[in-house]
Amino acid sequence: MALPVRQQVLSWSIAALVFLALLWLLGDVILPFVVGGAIAYFLDPVADRLEAMGLSRTISTAIIALVAVFVFIIAALLIIPTLIQQTIALGEAIPQILSQLQAFLSERFPSLNDPESTIRESLATLGEMIRSRSGELVNKVFASALGVINAVIFIIVCPVVAFYLLLDWDNMVARIDDLLPLDHKATIRKLAGEVDGVMAGFVRGQLTVCLILGTFYSIALMLVGLQFGLVVGAVAGLLTFIPYVGSLVGGTLSIGLAIFQFWGDPGWIVAVALIFILGQMIEGNYLTPKLVGDSVGLHPVWLLFALSAFGTAFGFVGMLVAVPVSAMIGVLVRFAIGQYRGGLLYRGLSGSRPPPDEEAR
Template sequence: MRVPVQKQLIWWGVALALLLIVMWLLGQAILPFILGAGVAYLLDPVADRLERAGLSRIMAVVLITFVAMLLFVAVILLIVPVLLRQATALINTAPDMIEQARAFVSARFPELLPEGGTIGTALTDLGAAMGDQLTNVAQTLLNSFGGMISAVALLVIVPVVAFYLLLDWDRMVAQIDRLLPREHAPVLRDLSRQIDHALSGFVRGQGLVILILGTWYSLALMLVGLPFGFFIGIMAAVLSFIPYVGVLIGGATAIGVALFSFWGEPVWIGAVIAIFALGQIVEGNYLQPKIVGGHVGLHPVWLLLALSVFGSLFGFVGMVAAVPLAAALGVLARFGIERYRESAFYTGQSTPSDPGPPVLVELVPRGTLEGQLREAHLQADIGRVKAGVAPQPNDRPRTPS
C-alpha cells in the first residue's frame, strides 16, 4: 500500500529536525568530520581523473593526499605568518592614517570639518579607539578560532577523515543511492545532481577565481612596494565572492595606504588604482563568465543570509555547513516553485484524478464462450441425472444469439 504524502512529509521533517539537533548539540565534535567530508568532496573529481589516467583508486588518493599536505604545510609556514604580521601592522597603523586624513581635510577644506564639529570629533575618537579596539577584536577572533579548531583536529583528524572518505567516496555514494526510497529515487537523484552542480560551480569555480585574483593582487601590490600589499591583495580576493565588495573594500584600503605611503608620488598611486581596475576587468569579462558562468551558482545575498543564519544558530560549524546547505535549499526552493506552478493552487484548475485500476480484457477465438456454455449445460444435466432429477429445458443456460 502506498504511503500517504502527508506521512512522508512528517518523516522527512523529523529527519531534518534530528539533523539540526545533532549539529547543535555535537557541533564542535563533528566539525573535523564535516571539514574532512568537504575536502573529500572537493578532491573526488581529481581522484576520478587520475583513475581514468590509469592509476588505481588508492594510488590516486595517496598522491592527492601527499600533494595536499605539502601545500597545506607551505601555506602554514610561508603565507599565514606574513598575513598575520601584515594584518597586525595594518591595524596598528590605521589610527595614524585616519588622523593624517583628518588633518589633511581640515587643512585643505576647513569648512567640511570645522573645529569641534561632529564629524571631526567622531574621526578623532575613531582614530584614538581603533588602536585598542581593533587589536582586541583581532586577538579575540584569533583566540576563538583557535578554540574552535584545535591543532589535533586540523592536523590529524581532518586529513584522516578526508583520506578514507575519498578512498570510499564512489562506494559510499552508491550505497546511499541504494537506500533512497524507491518511489522518489529518480526525483532525489535529479535534485542531488542539481545540488552538486550548484555547489561545485560555486566552491570549485569561485575558489579558482579567488586563487587567481589573490595571486594577482598580492604579487602586483608587493611589486609596486605598497606596505601591507600581500594582506590587502588576499583580503580583496577572498571578498570577491560578493560582487564588487572585494574590489571596493580592497581597493579603498589599498588606495588609502598608497596615499599615506606614496604621497607626492602620483605614479605609484596610479599604479595601485590600475592594479585593481585591471583585476576587476579580467574578473568581470573572463574569470566569472568562463569559470563560474557555466554553473548554477549561489546568489551573494542568499549566501550571506545562509552564513549569518547558520552561523548564529550553530556557530562555526554552521558557517562551514552554510554553503552546501544554501545550495541544497536553493535547489529545493526552485523545485518547490516548479511544483507550485503546476499545482491547482497556481493554475486555478483542479488536477485530474488518478485513473482507476486497469481492467483486464482477454481476447479469445470466436465460439469459445458458446463451447464453455455447452460444457456447463452438459455438466449440469449429468449432475441432475445423478441426483435423480429430470433435466428441465428452461434450466439450460442460453447461448448468446
C-alpha cells in the same frame, strides 16, 4: 504502495529537525569532520581526473595528499607568518593614517582645527581605539578559534577525515544511492544531481576564483610596493566569494592606503587602481564564466541571508554548511515551483492550459 504525502512531509521534516538539532548540539565536535568532508568534496574531481589518467584511487588520493602537505608547509613557513605580521602592523598604522587624513582635511576645511570639532574628536578616538585593540583583536581571534576547535585535534583529525573520505568517496555515494526510497529514487537522483551541479559550479568554482584573485591581488600589490599588500589581497580574494564585494572592499582599502603612501606620486596610485580594474575584468570575463558558470542559481542576497542565519544560529559550523543547505533549498524550491505549475491548482480545473513556458514554445 507509497506513503501518503502528509506522512512523507512529516518524515522529511523530522529528518531536517534532527539534522538541525545535531548541528546545534555537536557544532564544535563535528567541525573537523565538516571541514574534512568539504575538502574531500572539493578535491574529488581532481582524484577522478587522475583516475581517468590510469591511476588507482589509492594512488590518486596519495598524490593529492602529498601535494596538500607540501602546500601547507610552504604556507605555514612563508605566507601565514607574514600575513599575521602585516595584519598587526596595519592595525598599528591606522592611527597614523587617520592623523594624516585629519591633517589633509584640516588644510581643506579649517573649521576642523577647532579642538571641539566632532569630526576631529571622532577621528582621534577611532585611531586610538584601533591602535590599542588591533593586536588584542588578532590574538583573541586566534586564541578563541584554537580554544573552540582544539587546534591539535583539528590539525590531526581534519586531514585524516579528508583523506579517508576522498579515498572512499565513490563507494559512499553508491551506498547512499542504494538506501534511497525505491518509489522516489529517480526524483531524488535528479534533485541530488542538480544540487551537486550548483555546489560544483558555485563552491568549487568560486573558491578557485577566490584563490586565483587573492594570489593575483597580493602579488601585484606587493610588486608595486604597497604596504600591507598581502593582507589587502588576501581580504579581497576571500570576499570575492560574495559577488562584487571583494573587489569593492579590496579596491577601496588598497587605493586608500596608496593615497597616503604614494601621496605626490599619482602614478603608483593609478597602478593600484588598475590592478583591481584588471582583476575585475579577468574575473568577470574569464574566471567566473569559466569556473562558476551562469546557471548556478544562488542569488547573492539569498547567499548573504543563508550565511547570516546559519552563522548566527550555529556558529562557524553553520557558516560552513550554509552554502550547501541553501543550494539544496534552492533546488527544492525550484522543483516545488515546477510541480505547482504543472498541477491542478495552477492550471485550473480544465487542466488544458499549459504553463507559460510551454505556451512560449
